[in-house]
Amino acid sequence: MSAQSRHVNQMKDLNGLVSILGPSRATAIEPNSDNNNCFTFASCGIDGESGTWFGPSGLTLENMISARRGASVVVDALRSEAMPPGFYVLKTQLQSGTSLEAQPTKVHSRLSIVAGVVSTEPIDLLEKSRRINAILNPAIQGIKSFSNHRLIHDAKAIIDKLYEALTEFDLNSINKLMPLKAYENSEDMDECILLEWIYPHWRIGFSIEEDKEDSSWFLVSDAKAGSMQAAGALSLADFKWIIDWGIRRNR
């Protein structure tokens, strides 16, 4: 029996799974409704870790900012989409300052194997995560060149929230969104970072301002798309609702 097969068999035993993962981890375990002999799980380490998912074929899901989010992607995928046989390894690293998008440089060996899935269907998880990354990466890359570090920090936090919100949509919905763009307004008296989804007939913007009280979101559309306007404080934004509005514009 290969090491991998042995590992998978071991994972089929919940007690064995818990002993592998350790009690300090946040672990989601879901029974497979189609097959009582299978279960799926995802586990994440302490808050503040960043992680990178490695698929069975060696594919890397880049910019997986938090391990907890990684787990939520898996669980979400398990609920809505089938996954293949095999198991997945989540390598985690301690978050280092603001370089969330950096490739792992220091893998914490104690936290290296923490997630897996046993199922019988083809996978869609990788595609979903890859697609979300493709939508957000232009903004992540864009803010790297900006100058105001506090605004960059706040913009990353908003992108983080957008990621979480996007994981709640299915792949078909996510596929309707174009990449998010980031712009820096470096004018005197109005320094801000603007994250914007720009379409010919509508747009959604998230404005990150020096004074957090001024940070806001907005959505607008032209007459062809209903002449709509909405805006609100960024601190109170319902990101899922805002994204859903955009997805519905693209139906």
Add this chain to the structure above:
Amino acid sequence: METNNCSDNCVRGIRKPEWIERVEEREIVTSLAFIPDYNIVRNDRGYETSVNWQDNDRVIEFTLKQPTSQHGAALLPRKAIDEANKLPMSRDCLAYERKILNGNPYHGNIVFLKCSRSIVKMIAGTLALGVIQIFQPQGK
């Protein structure tokens, strides 16, 4: 405010590369292009977005020669400002005027009146959606 002698269209110089974006094989103006200049303090406490009124066929070429149009110029119908001014969230937040400068008889402003920064950003997005044509900078 001199609003009666404003032409049907105004031209906004695209001063920065991030004011324009390529989307679905076409160029689109970003909301940043219409955010007003907060450095200029007006008596009415409004904030200005500078434009040239399209009085004649030469205005586009004139605008593109200005240093504030290094990345092109965007044509915005005055009607788009009027319509934005009627929408519930931006009602009466906008005005426009002609304000001739030395050497620029076409110059004017879109004026953002009494609105918070969040509403300014939203209105800037609305105006950007109203752009009907983008002119390439000279030499491109």
